[in-house]
Each structure stands twice: as C-alpha cells, then as structure tokens.
Amino acid sequence: MYNLLVGFPDGTAFGGRVVEHTDEAIRAYVAPGGRVEPSRLVNLPTLVMPELGDGEPQIARVGRIENLVLSGSDYRFRFVPNPAVPEIAITQIEAAAQHLGITDWEFVRTHWAVKDVDLYRVLNETVTGATPAPRAFRLPIEAPREADLVAVMMPFDARFDPVYEALDAAAADAGLRCHRADNIWVHDHIMDDLISLIWRARAVISDFTNKNANVFYETGIAHTLGRDVIQITQSVEDVPFDLRSIRSVPYLANGEGFLRLREQVADRLRDLVARSRVL
Incomplete structure (x- = not known):
C-alpha cells in the first residue's frame, strides 16, 4: 500500500x-x-x-x-x-x-x-526504470518473500534471549514463524544473512533497547525495503527521535513484562495478517 x-x-x-x-x-x-x-x-x-x-x-x-x-x-x-x-x-x-x-x-x-x-x-x-543498488551489500532480489516469516532485529546478547522467546511465541500465536540472524548460517558474511532475512520477511520486529547501532541500521534497511516494522523497547528514551512518531511497544524485562510483550506483538502480527488477506 x-x-x-x-x-x-x-x-x-x-x-x-x-x-x-x-x-x-x-x-x-x-x-x-x-x-x-x-x-x-x-x-x-x-x-x-x-x-x-x-x-x-x-x-x-x-x-x-x-x-x-x-x-x-x-x-x-x-x-x-x-x-x-x-x-x-x-x-x-x-x-x-x-x-x-x-x-x-x-x-x-x-x-x-x-x-x-x-x-x-x-x-x-x-x-524510473531502475532498481535500488546499495554499495555496502547486495539485495537478494532472486529470493521470494515468505508470507509467514518474521525477522527479529536485536542485540546479539544472551540477556535478550527471553525477549526473543516471547517474540517467537508471539509469532507462533499469530500463525507465523520467527527468525533472527544469529539463528541462520547460510552465507560466510553475517551481513548477507541479515539482508536476506529482512528481504524475505513479511514483517520485522526491532528492539531499540540500549540504542544498539546495528539494530538502528537494520531497521533503516527494513523501512527502505517497505517492510512492516514493529518497534519494541524497554525504554522510550532508546527510540531514535525520528522514529518516535511511530508507535512502539514498551515492555519490562521480567516474566510479566515478557508475557505482555507476547500478547501485544501477537495482536499486531494478527492485524498485519488480517490486512494482507483483505488486500
């Protein structure tokens, strides 16, 4: 749209x-x-x-x-x-x-x-007769979109494993499947796996907690490629100023917070799935 x-x-x-x-x-x-x-x-x-x-x-x-x-x-x-x-x-x-x-x-x-x-x-x-051609990486234009794939962008840190588990469960609740780049090893360079994941995904979830520069960069790529992005964070202050006009899902890093995160993200994913069915 x-x-x-x-x-x-x-x-x-x-x-x-x-x-x-x-x-x-x-x-x-x-x-x-x-x-x-x-x-x-x-x-x-x-x-x-x-x-x-x-x-x-x-x-x-x-x-x-x-x-x-x-x-x-x-x-x-x-x-x-x-x-x-x-x-x-x-x-x-x-x-x-x-x-x-x-x-x-x-x-x-x-x-x-x-x-x-x-x-x-x-x-x-x-x-324009042209296809975007980034210089820092190659777009895998030969790869098809996967309607049930959700890509997760978050810091590669064991402290975020419970967050990913909540997001994985949220995706399953919505009838989708979840991946993050460190779960994939197809290319020699991790950046190639990241770009491939974003390219193929139906939606992208970005965790801005701790202002991780890699997550910001990957989110920019997802926006450029027109993917639906769900922003989550443990602190609204970690959301870049330019992205604060887009609704984010705040969460607490505890059992109750992860459960609430799962519910809210699942609801948003269901909404995206429902929208794609009527278009």
Whole structure:
C-alpha cells in the first residue's frame, strides 16, 4: 500500500478529503470506525504531487509521512522526501496511472487516497526504470518473500534471549514463524544473512533497547525495503527521535513484562495478517 497525496502543499489535509478514492477494504483498515488511525498511514510509502495544471511545479515526490495528527477537523503532517528517489514529472505519473491505481479525476482533485499498490515496485518498473543498488551489500532480489516469516532485529546478547522467546511465541500465536540472524548460517558474511532475512520477511520486529547501532541500521534497511516494522523497547528514551512518531511497544524485562510483550506483538502480527488477506 501507499499514500497518494494530491494537493495539500502546506502540510494540512482537509479531514473530509482523507481516504477519498480508497478501496473500502483498505479504508476499513486505515480508518476503522470511520476515524483515521495515524499509525497505519505513517508507515506507508508516500507519493505527493500538486493538482494537474494548478500553477505549482508539475512534479511528484516520493517519501514518507511523519507527525500525522488531527488538528480540529483537519490533519497536520510533515512529508519527508526519500533522497534516493529523484523528483518525477507528473506526466510520467500520468503515464503510469493505471499501474499506480490512480484515476483521471484524481489528478485534478485535492485529496488523500491509500492505494493497494507496491509504489516502489511500480516506479522502478514503469517510471524510473531502475532498481535500488546499495554499495555496502547486495539485495537478494532472486529470493521470494515468505508470507509467514518474521525477522527479529536485536542485540546479539544472551540477556535478550527471553525477549526473543516471547517474540517467537508471539509469532507462533499469530500463525507465523520467527527468525533472527544469529539463528541462520547460510552465507560466510553475517551481513548477507541479515539482508536476506529482512528481504524475505513479511514483517520485522526491532528492539531499540540500549540504542544498539546495528539494530538502528537494520531497521533503516527494513523501512527502505517497505517492510512492516514493529518497534519494541524497554525504554522510550532508546527510540531514535525520528522514529518516535511511530508507535512502539514498551515492555519490562521480567516474566510479566515478557508475557505482555507476547500478547501485544501477537495482536499486531494478527492485524498485519488480517490486512494482507483483505488486500
């Protein structure tokens, strides 16, 4: 899925125009009971552009939404462009409209839609003609996504074994299976196993406890690849500032805390599974 924002150049979206031109099944997910759930929009890739021919530069940009809040009857937000994606002429978006799920009327209507489309895949295949090519590692593009796989990013420390056990149980409760990179030895270099795990995963769980730099790096890769990321932490202060707008699951490092963590993560995973079934 991706957010499509047409108009709204000042970071304010009219409440009555949010989730317009959105399929009913997706609308039920992002706005349960008719009320938008911001956490289900800020994690999505986002395409923003002005109305066609409205006098604004006719370019589209790709990025993500931060700080989405309801202010009166409108929604305030901040759009953060993806520096790896150049600006795109709206004429190119028009040419790819069918693949992007955009109707002709939407180009001249200020609104916020949510589309059941893999934005980056369509742009790579029909607009930019390029596939992201990191220099520090290789993306295993030949490997298929595994719909039941949950990847866990956490410090390689025995103190986190009870945390992983709770997450493994949560995945099983949701009908999924859980792996972390130190449980895998396919490649000689552990980084290759990490990237492969993130690439193949349906979702990623990142434990930000103790501000582990490796976990931050791996989470950034997961976000870039468009994976659903569940953030957990023993302290909210360990969550990077840029990611605090995304809901995290706090937990205590004791028996009761691990049980609660299992319940909350299992609920979130079930939600992701249910969403994928209606899309």
